[in-house]
Amino acid sequence: MEGADADVQDRGPAHVTATRISRRINAPRAAVYRALLDPEAIKAWRVPPGMRSHVHVFDARTGGRFRISLTYEQPNAIGKTSAHTDTYHAWFKDLVPKTASIPFVQ
Numbered sequence: 001m002e003g004a005d006a007d008v009q010d011r012g013p014a015h016v017t018a019t020r021i022s023r024r025i026n027a028p029r030a031a032v033y034r035a036l037l038d039p040e041a042i043k044a045w046r047v048p049p050g051m052r053s054h055v056h057v058f059d060a061r062t063g064g065r066f067r068i069s070l071t072y073e074q075p076n077a078i079g080k081t082s083a084h085t086d087t088y089h090a091w092f093k094d095l096v097p098k099t100a101s102i103p104f105v106q
Contacts, residue, residue, distance in 0.1 A: 030098040037095070042068065050074060057089075065091045 025032055035041040039058035047053040047070055056067040067089035072079060081087040 033098055039066075050077070051086075056087075060092065060095075062092055062095050065089065 035045070037060040039055040039060075042058070043053045043055050050073050051070045052073060054069045054071070056069065058064075058066045058068075060066075067087065069081070069085050069087040071085045075084070077084055079085040
């Protein structure tokens with residue numbers, strides 16, 4: 001994995017926080033596409049350092065939904081969803097085979 005960037009932004013008066021992560025992966029687009037649709041692959045590599053991942057729901061099809069929790073390994077870390085956990089959920093907007101990008105709506 002090359003060029004990992006994290007961007008955390010405050011989104012207005014409710015103090016809702018959004019995180020955007022981008023990575024450049026030295027692999028063929030088709031391989032990246034397959035990995036983005038594999039819940040075990042997501043669990044293994046789409047987790048920031050210092051966290052562990054749990055895939056609750058993962059329906060990899062157009063319109064399919066997913067829900068994933070990331071839990072901090074350090075007990076003093078503060079999560080966005082609960083005391084030590086960030087949970088996100090979304091649905092797959094479009095699946096275009098062999099691309100390296102999979103748009104989803106949260």
